[in-house]
Each structure stands twice: as structure tokens, then as C-alpha cells.
Amino acid sequence: MPDLDDDLKFALRLADAADAISGARFRANDLDVTTKPDRTHVTDADQAVERAIRELIETERGSDEILGEEYGSAGGDPRAAHRLWIVDPIDGTHSYERGLPMWGTLIALVTDGEPVLGVASSPALAGSDGVGKRWWAAVGGGAWIREGEGEPTRLRVSGIRKLADASISIQSIRQWDATGHLDQLVALSRTVWRDRAYGDVWAYTLLAEGLIEAVAEFGLHPYDIAALIPIVEEAGGRVTAADGSSALWDGSAVATNGAIHDEFLTLLGD
Incomplete structure (x- = not known):
């Protein structure tokens, strides 16, 4: 089984693949938007991102299970999975379809019911170099942000106590x-x-x-x-x-x- 460092590197590659698709379709004039049975919206970008992530997981982590917003879970109860990738291809679809930049791809690995790593990538929250923001963390390794092409910096919550x-x-x-x-x-x-x-x-x-x-x-x-x-x-x-x-x-x-x-x-x- 891969170790957590390898899993994190893999998750960051998944985010790269997602950003390439979602970034190219953001504010596209021909973006296709449909309504799902639960009355929420889905775009062709949501679906394409999740398909790309699933294909990479199935190829490189074939024994792992996947739960995604658009295509669900192919196996049994995902709560019982030993290793489960949970994917939201575009968190903030309504912002995405309106051309607002506050959206991102969410990728998590859950082992035995506990989230052990997470990646959040927002390519439209771009800095002066035109490259977006990405946040990630793995248990025991701290939480990090990379803004544009800069070096990653460690994250820390505020010290407000009331x-x-x-x-x-x-x-x-x-x-x-x-x-x-x-x-x-x-x-x-x-x-x-x-x-x-x-x-x-x-x-x-x-x-x-x-x-x-x-x-x-x-x-x-x-x-x-x-x-x-x-x-x-x-x-x-x-x-x-x-x-x-x-x-x-x-x-x-x-x-x-x-x-x-x-x-x-x-x-x-x-």
C-alpha cells in the first residue's frame, strides 16, 4: 500500500488534472448547465473533472474506492471502505456557472472512516502571476498553501479566544x-x-x-x-x-x- 506522502503527491497530481479542465471551461460561452433531480445545478466541467479524477484513481489506485458528487460510489457502503477517495469536482458550482471565482476542487482520502489528507484547489483565485491558490494537508504533516508559483507556506488558524x-x-x-x-x-x-x-x-x-x-x-x-x-x-x-x-x-x-x-x-x- 502507498504511504501517506505518496498519497498526497498523487492527490496533488489529481488537482493538477482537475485545474486544467475546470480552468479551461471557466467563463466559457458554451458552458452546459443542467439541473439534477435534487434541483442543484451541474455543468459539463463538473462532470469532466470528476471523470478525469476517477480515471486516474482507477488506474493508479485500483483497489481504492471512490465517492464523488456527480457519479456516486460504485461499490457498497462507502462508510465501510478501508481506503476511500472523496471528490467534489467543483465545490461552488453556482459560483462557477455565474463566473465568480470562489470555487474549487476538493479531493480527500479517508482511511477506515477518518479523513487523512485533503486538497483544495482554486485556480480562479489567481494572483498577479495568473496562477491560482491551492491548500493541502496530510495528518501529521501540517497544512499548507501555495499562491501562484510561489513557495508553499504553512497555515495556522488565528489566536482569537472569544x-x-x-x-x-x-x-x-x-x-x-x-x-x-x-x-x-x-x-x-x-x-x-x-x-x-x-x-x-x-x-x-x-x-x-x-x-x-x-x-x-x-x-x-x-x-x-x-x-x-x-x-x-x-x-x-x-x-x-x-x-x-x-x-x-x-x-x-x-x-x-x-x-x-x-x-x-x-x-x-x-
Whole structure:
């Protein structure tokens, strides 16, 4: 079996392949957008990215299982897999189709139910050299960012220790309302220093960079959060479900810098 360093190198190559496809189709005049049965949108780029990632995994990690947003899982219950790649080909499809740059590909490896590495790649969040941003982490190896062609730098969450001083991302009011958490959202907005809705992959990477202190959202799928758990945790943060349990399969996620986590969960439970 490959070791974690090899798996991370492989995941970064998967992200390279994804960026080449998604970047070429971003803001394309002929981008094809359709509506799935759950009323969410999918583009031809989402599908092409996931197909490319699946082909590489099947070729180079043939005994591993795959769970992707667009094509699901080919095996049995993915929760029982020893080695499971979880892929969101374009996290933030609605931003992608509108030409907004806050989207990215999420790639995670989960072993025996635990996310052990994650890569988030956002080629449209480009710097002065025209090359995008990428964040990654593997358990025990820290969390890292590369901006453009620069050298990777290590990530660290902020040192803010009180919810009243925190800047948070709530993702969307609709999420909180649809899951019966609107009262807690109002209470939270009255407690924190600043609340915004940065959205999707970008919010979690801002947290890992130490630029905000918390992200909370509901109505999640495993492919929305799996890759981001190692990145936040290896940067010194904490990720749980809204009730404090594991976030991977729960459908909710609270990610913080760690210092304000318990206070955040207490407010959600009120």
C-alpha cells in the first residue's frame, strides 16, 4: 500500500488534472448547465473533472474506492471502505456557472472512516502571476498553501479566544432556516464581532489561513467537507458536526480555530 506522502503527491497530481479542465471551461460561452433531480445545478466541467479524477484513481489506485458528487460510489457502503477517495469536482458550482471565482476542487482520502489528507484547489483565485491558490494537508504533516508559483507556506488558524471577537462565515441564511436553526443564527449574529457568508471552499480556507475564526453550515454531503477537515485541523483548528460529533457523514459542520469551538457549540445548542 502507498504511504501517506505518496498519497498526497498523487492527490496533488489529481488537482493538477482537475485545474486544467475546470480552468479551461471557466467563463466559457458554451458552458452546459443542467439541473439534477435534487434541483442543484451541474455543468459539463463538473462532470469532466470528476471523470478525469476517477480515471486516474482507477488506474493508479485500483483497489481504492471512490465517492464523488456527480457519479456516486460504485461499490457498497462507502462508510465501510478501508481506503476511500472523496471528490467534489467543483465545490461552488453556482459560483462557477455565474463566473465568480470562489470555487474549487476538493479531493480527500479517508482511511477506515477518518479523513487523512485533503486538497483544495482554486485556480480562479489567481494572483498577479495568473496562477491560482491551492491548500493541502496530510495528518501529521501540517497544512499548507501555495499562491501562484510561489513557495508553499504553512497555515495556522488565528489566536482569537472569544466568540465576541470572532469573524465567522455562516454560509447562507437559507441553510440555517431550512434546518430549523434560524433562531440560533440570529443569536450568533448578535454575539460575534462580524458575520459574513463567504461560501463553499473559500470560507474554510480563510479559516485555515487565520483570517476568520469559524465556519458553520448545514445540509452538507461528505464530498463538501471531507477534504477540508484535514486542512483546518492540521492548521490547528477543530471540525465537528453541530452536535459535537464527527462531521464527515453528519450533514452539518462547525469548523473553528479551536479556541472558540466549545462556546460556538454551546450557542448552537441553546
